[in-house]
Amino acid sequence: MPSSQFDEIPMLRAEPEPAPAAAGEPNPIRDAIAAAIEEHRVILFMKGTPEAPACGFSARTVAALQSLDVAFAAVDILPDPRIRQELSAISNWPTIPQLFVGGELLGGCDIVTEMYESGELAQALL
Amino acid sequence: MPTAEDIKQRIEAAIPGAHAEVEDYTGGGDHFRATVTAEAFAGRSRIEQHRLVYEVFGGEIGGAIHALALKTQTAAQTQTPSEPGASHAQQPVR
Numbered sequence: 206m207p208s209s210q211f212d213e214i215p216m217l218r219a220e221p222e223p224a225p226a227a228a229g230e231p232n233p234i235r236d237a238i239a240a241a242i243e244e245h246r247v248i249l250f251m252k253g254t255p256e257a258p259a260c261g262f263s264a265r266t267v268a269a270l271q272s273l274d275v276a277f278a279a280v281d282i283l284p285d286p287r288i289r290q291e292l293s294a295i296s297n298w299p300t301i302p303q304l305f306v307g308g309e310l311l312g313g314c315d316i317v318t319e320m321y322e323s324g325e326l327a328q329a330l331l
Numbered sequence: 332m333p334t335a336e337d338i339k340q341r342i343e344a345a346i347p348g349a350h351a352e353v354e355d356y357t358g359g360g361d362h363f364r365a366t367v368t369a370e371a372f373a374g375r376s377r378i379e380q381h382r383l384v385y386e387v388f389g390g391e392i393g394g395a396i397h398a399l400a401l402k403t404q405t406a407a408q409t410q411t412p413s414e415p416g417a418s419h420a421q422q423p424v425r
Binding site for chain 1: 381382399400401402
């Protein structure tokens with residue numbers, strides 16, 4: 206599978222800022238995450254990259270997507286802890302990976318794996 | 332370090348009528364696998380079911396508790412052929 210299939214999202218690798226943005230203040234990381242979720246029909250927030258997952262749960266989720274031969278954007282949350290912080294604030298979901306389809310959280314590793322095994326994942330990604 | 336029994340008791344205390352089977356699958360007190368059966372899950376999506384369990388632990392998920400693999404079901408769903416708590420988390424996806 207060509208690596209160009211996984212869109213890089215450089216906005217999420219923004220320069221570090223001193224403190225988390227408070228409510229009402231500009232929050233470029235949260236805005237970039239929200240925009241990425243809106244712009245990519247299938248987007249996976251994970252630890253590491255599809256080529257080099259840094260966690261077994263992320264690896265398993267990538268494997269499910271790849272076995273269905275579906276194109277997906279991937280964002281590595283590890284470079285900056287605020288990515289995970291802001292992602293979880295948006296999604297109300299505490300763990301990584303998180304798979305979004307059509308702007309909605311589909312699930313983490315457990316749900317994606319369950320849906321893969323039941324065939325529901327292929328349906329959801331049609 | 333919480334034990335599998337701690338995790339089980341906290342889930343069962345927080346979700347009325349819940350039954351939890353919890354395994355500490357690394358033995359390190361920070362990676363758990365739980366199968367939770369509760370009528371409270373009826374009519375809720377998988378996402379909402381898992382959120383109910385995650386909410387029991389708040390910020391501990393991703394903190395002291397590195398991983399909590401979940402399988403959630405209602406009592407009516409326990410008849411499914413797969414072995415509860417095992418197949419979903421261990422079976423590799425190819």
